Amino acid sequence: MGQRITVDPVTRIEGHLKIEVEIENGVVKDAWSSGTMARGFEALLTGKDPRDASYVTSRFCGVCFSVHQMASAACLDDAFGAQVPDGGRILRNLLMGSEYLYDHIIHFYHLTALDYLDIMAVAGYNGNDAGLNAVKDKVVSLVKRGDTYPLTPRYEPDEFSVADPEIVTMAVSHYLEALKIQVTAKNMGAVLGGGRVPHYQGIVVGGVTQIPSPEEIGRFKSMLAEVTAFIKNVYMKDVLLLGGPGGPLFPLAQLGVGGGHLNYLSYGGFPEEASGKEMFFKAGVVRNLHLDNVQSFDPDKVTESVKYAWYREQEPVHPYDGEQIFDRDKADAYSFVKAPRYDGMAFEVGPLARMLIEKNPTLLSLVQAGAKPGAVARHAARMIETVALADQMQVWLGQLIEAQGKPGFRIHDTDHWEVPDTAEGAGFYEAPRGALGHWMKIKDKKIANYQAVVPSTWNASPRDEKGVRGQYEESLIGAPVPDPENPINIVRVIRSFDPCLACAVHIIDPKTNQIRKFRIG
Amino acid sequence: MSSFRNISRRDFLKFCAGTASILGLSEAAVPRIAKALEGAAKKPPVIWLEGQDCAGCSISFINSSNPGTAELVLDTISLRYHESLMAASGHVSEKAIQDTIKNESGGYVLLVEGSIPTEDPRFCQIAGRNFVDIVAEAAAGAAAVIAIGSCATYGGIPGDCPTPGRGMGVGDAMDKGLVPKKALINCPTCPVHPERLIGTIVYYLLYGKPPALDKVGRPVVFYDKLIHDNCERRGHFDNGEFLTDWNSFEKRNWCMYLKGCKGPFTHSDCPKRRWSDGLNWCIGCSSVCQGCAEPDFYAGMSPLYERSGKNLRGVSVEKIGAYATGAVAVGLAGHFIGQAMTGRLGKGGPPEEGGGN
Ligand code: SF4
Numbered sequence: 001m002g003q004r005i006t007v008d009p010v011t012r013i014e015g016h017l018k019i020e021v022e023i024e025n026g027v028v029k030d031a032w033s034s035g036t037m038a039r040g041f042e043a044l045l046t047g048k049d050p051r052d053a054s055y056v057t058s059r060f061c062g063v064c065f066s067v068h069q070m071a072s073a074a075c076l077d078d079a080f081g082a083q084v085p086d087g088g089r090i091l092r093n094l095l096m097g098s099e100y101l102y103d104h105i106i107h108f109y110h111l112t113a114l115d116y117l118d119i120m121a122v123a124g125y126n127g128n129d130a131g132l133n134a135v136k137d138k139v140v141s142l143v144k145r146g147d148t149y150p151l152t153p154r155y156e157p158d159e160f161s162v163a164d165p166e167i168v169t170m171a172v173s174h175y176l177e178a179l180k181i182q183v184t185a186k187n188m189g190a191v192l193g194g195g196r197v198p199h200y201q202g203i204v205v206g207g208v209t210q211i212p213s214p215e216e217i218g219r220f221k222s223m224l225a226e227v228t229a230f231i232k233n234v235y236m237k238d239v240l241l242l243g244g245p246g247g248p249l250f251p252l253a254q255l256g257v258g259g260g261h262l263n264y265l266s267y268g269g270f271p272e273e274a275s276g277k278e279m280f281f282k283a284g285v286v287r288n289l290h291l292d293n294v295q296s297f298d299p300d301k302v303t304e305s306v307k308y309a310w311y312r313e314q315e316p317v318h319p320y321d322g323e324q325i326f327d328r329d330k331a332d333a334y335s336f337v338k339a340p341r342y343d344g345m346a347f348e349v350g351p352l353a354r355m356l357i358e359k360n361p362t363l364l365s366l367v368q369a370g371a372k373p374g375a376v377a378r379h380a381a382r383m384i385e386t387v388a389l390a391d392q393m394q395v396w397l398g399q400l401i402e403a404q405g406k407p408g409f410r411i412h413d414t415d416h417w418e419v420p421d422t423a424e425g426a427g428f429y430e431a432p433r434g435a436l437g438h439w440m441k442i443k444d445k446k447i448a449n450y451q452a453v454v455p456s457t458w459n460a461s462p463r464d465e466k467g468v469r470g471q472y473e474e475s476l477i478g479a480p481v482p483d484p485e486n487p488i489n490i491v492r493v494i495r496s497f498d499p500c501l502a503c504a505v506h507i508i509d510p511k512t513n514q515i516r517k518f519r520i521g
Numbered sequence: 522m523s524s525f526r527n528i529s530r531r532d533f534l535k536f537c538a539g540t541a542s543i544l545g546l547s548e549a550a551v552p553r554i555a556k557a558l559e560g561a562a563k564k565p566p567v568i569w570l571e572g573q574d575c576a577g578c579s580i581s582f583i584n585s586s587n588p589g590t591a592e593l594v595l596d597t598i599s600l601r602y603h604e605s606l607m608a609a610s611g612h613v614s615e616k617a618i619q620d621t622i623k624n625e626s627g628g629y630v631l632l633v634e635g636s637i638p639t640e641d642p643r644f645c646q647i648a649g650r651n652f653v654d655i656v657a658e659a660a661a662g663a664a665a666v667i668a669i670g671s672c673a674t675y676g677g678i679p680g681d682c683p684t685p686g687r688g689m690g691v692g693d694a695m696d697k698g699l700v701p702k703k704a705l706i707n708c709p710t711c712p713v714h715p716e717r718l719i720g721t722i723v724y725y726l727l728y729g730k731p732p733a734l735d736k737v738g739r740p741v742v743f744y745d746k747l748i749h750d751n752c753e754r755r756g757h758f759d760n761g762e763f764l765t766d767w768n769s770f771e772k773r774n775w776c777m778y779l780k781g782c783k784g785p786f787t788h789s790d791c792p793k794r795r796w797s798d799g800l801n802w803c804i805g806c807s808s809v810c811q812g813c814a815e816p817d818f819y820a821g822m823s824p825l826y827e828r829s830g831k832n833l834r835g836v837s838v839e840k841i842g843a844y845a846t847g848a849v850a851v852g853l854a855g856h857f858i859g860q861a862m863t864g865r866l867g868k869g870g871p872p873e874e875g876g877g878n
């Protein structure tokens with residue numbers, strides 16, 4: 001029997017997560033992932049006006065707010081039969097794109113970078129760069145003042161930590177710069193129609209609410225240029241410098257620490273035309289890293305197991321075919337998160353899944369150079385898709401300007417729908433953290449049932465009825481933890497997924513949980 | 522060597538100036554603020570707890586450019602515990618909060634984000650403990666408590682969820698005796714506005730006491746005005762010009778009332794302060810105010826995208842609705858509405874409810 005240790009809370013994530021591991025001979029032998037908070041939004045929505053859903057479900061998560069608003073609006077579009085005009089589709093893409101840019105930047109610099117940097121190494125910086133000396137003085141002055149919160153305390157740096165004073169000082173200066181740039185990236189979305197951040201106001205059933213003025217488009221354009229410059233000149237270079245071949249984190253990448261099940265799933269996101277068949281991020285399924293066999297996603301193959309989750313026991317079923325009743329006292333259960341499975345198997349969702357399914361050449365060149373799927377590859381994939389999106393947003397902006405110049409430009413469908421008496425609908429999207437689905441059933445013009453299966457439900461799930469671990473759990477197996485008092489590799493692996501736990505947990509009304517239809521909108 | 526000090530000093534003074542303007546103080550107050558914040562022998566400790574939250578308030582907090590959050594976090598306060606930002610995890614983070622509670626008793630400010638489940642307190646646990654117990658312990662030694670966002674103030678969306686985890690705000694938890702009573706400041710909206718939060722923290726650090734509060738615990742300086750009375754679209758309301766089709770560029774700035782705007786029932790300085798560094802706001806994007814600054818948000822404001830069933834003072838919603846759909850002679854209704862709204866709606870006071878539909 002190995003030694004059991006607990007990391008609770010796992011910080012610098014969204015939500016409340018506890019990780020327990022069993023260590024033997026300095027490596028993780030077994031792991032358990034627990035979501036430790038639940039609210040119950042789906043139950044709240046029952047009986048409400050369906051249009052409220054896009055606003056309320058944004059509050060699933062304050063970090064990836066807009067994608068819930070988006071998936072919910074797509075779900076309403078489907079249920080109501082709304083036909084989103086091209087202007088609305090393009091604006092939605094641009095609003096969603098802004099969220100990705102800010103979210104990925106924050107994740108790298110503010111949520112995860114401290115796992116890899118020995119921040120106190122800046123004291124050893126001896127160069128002449130005025131900006132870097134400023135950073136050094138800053139940190140040194142905090143140390144002298146005897147108060148370095150919230151940068152310390154921390155898990156202590158280990159052999160994988162970057163301690164080169166020049167690199168660390170530069171990274172810390174980028175941490176501060178990124179704090180400003182993420183504001184610009186977020187605010188771009190507010191300017192062009194989100195209204196404010198976090199929690200956009202402007203994505204509704206049928207399209208969006210703000211028909212942009214030339215000034216707003218101009219402002220968005222210059223903000224996008226500023227953010228794109230940071231992404232390409234700073235973010236991209238930092239990730240490659242640290243995690244690319246020859247970089248200080250490449251050994252971690254070669255070890256494949258944090259790999260997991262090697263099954264990858266994407267629903268696809270950013271529709272390029274009205275039907276939604278052409279997507280900028282493609283949908284697909286990859287099993288056991290067989291990239292030569294990317295299969296199409298079949299929504300009927302999704303099931304959820306509650307064997308180890310705090311819900312009344314039932315057989316694994318399609319998300320809509322079962323009753324779901326809380327049982328906070330259930331023996332063996334250890335999480336509020338359920339265990340979604342595809343074709344009976346556990347999958348990873350998120351940037352790594354998307355970029356592998358796309359067979360992104362930059363990512364594949366890293367793999368060729370010896371990087372294995374794992375924590376470092378996840379950071380690389382996230383950076384790669386950020387760069388691609390920033391470029392594509394220029395294209396969408398051009399399309400918007402062109403479309404708006406033509407007569408009959410529309411951003412919202414006001415003609416084809418009323419709140420229906422009875423309907424059901426589904427909305428799918430790729431959130432920054434991965435595959436996201438919302439489903440709704442309407443009766444008497446009110447929500448009869450609402451359900452969401454979110455990215456972190458896939459990634460953070462507990463074991464299923466067969467005892468198969470969730471992706472967080474599996475990805476921890478084999479991670480080196482030489483010092484149980486300092487389990488830094490555990491948080492590195494977990495944070496590489498960019499956990500988002502609040503929305504991973506959902507509870508629905510047992511009596512009305514009977515939606516059977518499940519289709520891609 | 523001095524370059525950073527200069528940068529830092531400049532940023533810090535900018536921070537002080539930004540805070541002064543938030544608090545409605547003149548430029549002359551800037552040196553006083555700077556002196557008070559710098560003069561302290563050590564940075565005042567702050568504990569930031571997250572319960573049944575979505576981290577939206579944390580993300581909103583770091584969305585402020587002037588004053589900047591980096592200056593607040595690194596130069597102004599000592600942020601001992603904040604799950605979303607702190608370097609530490611697990612037992613290391615637990616030690617940080619415990620050390621502060623023990624060693625700084627009576628000297629730290631407690632911020633609470635997210636609601637507190639009490640019916641079954643196991644619906645939010647951190648480090649194996651129920652959140653309500655963590656709040657109670659931290660509040661006991663706090664000099665003051667600031668509840669931020671709709672969830673921590675009045676329960677917000679989790680407070681309306683019909684599950685055993687139904688959460689409540691800090692004030693209710695204090696009233697119920699679950700959390701020790703302390704000076705409590707409520708900063709609602711979903712999420713909290715970064716400037717209102719930073720302004721409230723700095724006010725407290727400057728004066729050592731909460732700012733003047735209204736009946737529901739909100740700082741008067743931020744929440745005393747009715748949105749409707751300060752809205753940039755109010756002229757269109759008075760003229761009976763309501764936005765009904767989001768595709769019309771010409772009418773893009775018309776009043777949102779018929780789309781469900783709750784501005785006539787909501788108190789906050791959103792129209793003046795706006796959001797996202799002043800670049801836009803809820804009504805600015807032609808969406809509606811959802812009333813998130815009020816204690817009865819969310820359920821009391823639902824349906825969000827239907828015009829409210831609550832009556833504006835002296836004017837029934839049918840009349841406005843009938844006007845908008847042309848069922849009443851336009852001239853007459855327009856005249857009536859214009860008069861009623863401009864003449865009878867008192868500035869600054871909440872509109873009466875009831876008296877009809
Ligand atoms: S109803 Fe809303 S949009 Fe219209 S004037 Fe009042 S606050 Fe502004």
Ligand code: SF4
Nearest residue numbers: 791803810811813814
């Ligand atoms: S305008 Fe209304 S909905 Fe928007 S933040 Fe202010 S109170 Fe909340």
